[in-house]
Amino acid sequence: MIRVENLSKSFAMHNQGGAVIPVMSGAELAVASGECVGLVGQSGSGKSTLMRMIYGNYLAAGGHIHVDGLDVTQAAPRQIIRLRRETLGYVSQFLRVVPRVPTLEVVAEPLLQLGHPAERARERAAGLLARLNIPERLWSLSPTTFSGGEQQRVNIARGFAHAYPALLLDEPTASLDAVNREVVLALIEEAKARGAAIVGIFHDEGARARVCDRLVDVTAFTPKAAA
Amino acid sequence: MTLIQRLTATDQPLLKVTGLTKNYGRRIGCADVSFDLHPGEVLGIVGESGSGKSTLLSCLAGHLAADQGQVIYDGQDVLAMAETERRRLSRTEWAYVHQNPRDGLRMGVSAGGNVGERLMAVGARHYGGIREKATDWLGRVEIPADRIDDRPSAFSGGMQQRLQIARNLVTGPRLVFMDEPTGGLDVSVQARLLDLLRGLVRDLGLSVIIVTHDLAVVRLLADRLMVMRQGRVVEQGLTDQVLDDPQHAYTQLLVSSVLQV
Numbered sequence: 001m002i003r004v005e006n007l008s009k010s011f012a013m014h015n016q017g018g019a020v021i022p023v024m025s026g027a028e029l030a031v032a033s034g035e036c037v038g039l040v041g042q043s044g045s046g047k048s049t050l051m052r053m054i055y056g057n058y059l060a061a062g063g064h065i066h067v068d069g070l071d072v073t074q075a076a077p078r079q080i081i082r083l084r085r086e087t088l089g090y091v092s093q094f095l096r097v098v099p100r101v102p103t104l105e106v107v108a109e110p111l112l113q114l115g116h117p118a119e120r121a122r123e124r125a126a127g128l129l130a131r132l133n134i135p136e137r138l139w140s141l142s143p144t145t146f147s148g149g150e151q152q153r154v155n156i157a158r159g160f161a162h163a164y165p166a167l168l169l170d171e172p173t174a175s176l177d178a179v180n181r182e183v184v185l186a187l188i189e190e191a192k193a194r195g196a197a198i199v200g201i202f203h204d205e206g207a208r209a210r211v212c213d214r215l216v217d218v219t220a221f222t223p224k225a226a227a
Numbered sequence: 228m229t230l231i232q233r234l235t236a237t238d239q240p241l242l243k244v245t246g247l248t249k250n251y252g253r254r255i256g257c258a259d260v261s262f263d264l265h266p267g268e269v270l271g272i273v274g275e276s277g278s279g280k281s282t283l284l285s286c287l288a289g290h291l292a293a294d295q296g297q298v299i300y301d302g303q304d305v306l307a308m309a310e311t312e313r314r315r316l317s318r319t320e321w322a323y324v325h326q327n328p329r330d331g332l333r334m335g336v337s338a339g340g341n342v343g344e345r346l347m348a349v350g351a352r353h354y355g356g357i358r359e360k361a362t363d364w365l366g367r368v369e370i371p372a373d374r375i376d377d378r379p380s381a382f383s384g385g386m387q388q389r390l391q392i393a394r395n396l397v398t399g400p401r402l403v404f405m406d407e408p409t410g411g412l413d414v415s416v417q418a419r420l421l422d423l424l425r426g427l428v429r430d431l432g433l434s435v436i437i438v439t440h441d442l443a444v445v446r447l448l449a450d451r452l453m454v455m456r457q458g459r460v461v462e463q464g465l466t467d468q469v470l471d472d473p474q475h476a477y478t479q480l481l482v483s484s485v486l487q488v
Contacts (some may be wrong), residue, residue, distance in 0.1 A: 014475070077465045100418045
């Protein structure tokens with residue numbers, strides 16, 4: 001489902017003396033449907049960078065990234081938009097929303113984008129919010145004023161609203177209490193069971209051990225010259 | 228073929244712009260601008276004052292005559308067509324939302340009249356039907372029904388802007404040009420407008436070209452982003468990619484200059 005081949009990345013800082021910083025080379029990764037692969041490596045080793053490249057958020061310097069057969073490094077922007085809508089979900093660490101939009105709408109949005117009837121989309125959103133223990137009195141409010149943990153759970157609900165065939169999860173259990181952590185892990189297990197290919201970053205070792213089928217150490221992709 | 232390739236294979240661009248150039252004497256307005264816009268896509272154009280973004284928008288909408296280049300809308304060559312034909316397009320298929328609502332509204336006519344007038348311009352004649360549709364659109368942009376007979380001069384800036392949007396969208400355009408639609412509004416009013424615009428774009432499948440200097444606005448509204456400097460496009464791509472991994476020196480400067488809140 002997800003295949004990364006000989007991927008490299010560098011950042012050129014034009015306004016800081018034109019420094020070119022190579023951050024990744026020769027990255028390889030393959031994730032099959034129903035499989036969860038955990039990215040490991042110390043802070044700054046490129047876990048999030050790799051994830052952002054798969055999502056098309058960072059440009060690749062070289063190599064290929066295939067998601068469901070589409071090469072993200074070569075695809076037109078509208079193909080990536082379509083891929084993100086239909087196939088590839090991403091739960092980032094930060095919730096970014098239009099202020100004032102009610103939480104229920106924020107979570108239902110991915111389904112509305114796909115043309116699902118509004119009522120069904122809201123039902124699904126409500127189910128997820130309830131499961132993630134967001135009190136119903138908050139659903140009509142914008143999540144911008146919520147606590148960090150609540151925002152994280154809204155973000156997760158949004159990321160799981162549509163049954164994406166491929167999912168990227170950046171620290172989905174960080175800043176959650178034990179009860180909600182359990183809910184998130186169950187959601188991940190259910191996504192795997194329905195055949196989703198998942199790439200995850202988990203600092204929580206227990207979570208990693210429970211949902212990841214394999215681990216990939218991204219420090220192996222750190223360019224030698226920079227090491 | 229993959230799902231996504233299949234879904235996008237038959238897409239035809241709604242608007243195809245090639246080599247568009249406009250000079251003011253020896254000064255460059257915009258130079259050699261090319262892009263495609265597909266149905267349902269929102270394209271943001273950012274750049275500092277004088278970067279040519281408003282010139283470009285005016286050329287595309289036909290408010291300014293371009294010196295060179297081609298603009299193909301739905302298979303028709305816009306720059307080559309007769310003025311009457313272009314006027315028909317801009318009345319029926321296009322809409323233009325000005326930064327200052329006063330430029331897009333008739334201030335001496337009631338809110339309902341501002342919306343209804345557009346319907347009459349495209350041939351609506353039945354008074355009851357026009358009023359009903361006007362009321363419906365005022366509701367969509369969250370203007371209370373009891374304000375339908377008030378003049379826009381009695382409205383707040385945010386309400387005027389929402390009225391301008393209703394006036395523009397009531398005739399069901401497919402392509403909307405927006406010039407700094409949230410400029411000059413309070414932040415809270417901006418948020419409301421952004422929410423409204425996003426919903427309308429999604430529900431009506433509009434294609435939008437939005438010019439702004441506000442990176443936060445394009446991040447929330449635009450699928451794709453074009454960065455202009457000194458009349459030229461220096462970088463374009465997916466909005467979040469251009470903002471999070473800018474390639475051009477100018478874009479890097481622009482992104483790193485935004486104040487964090």
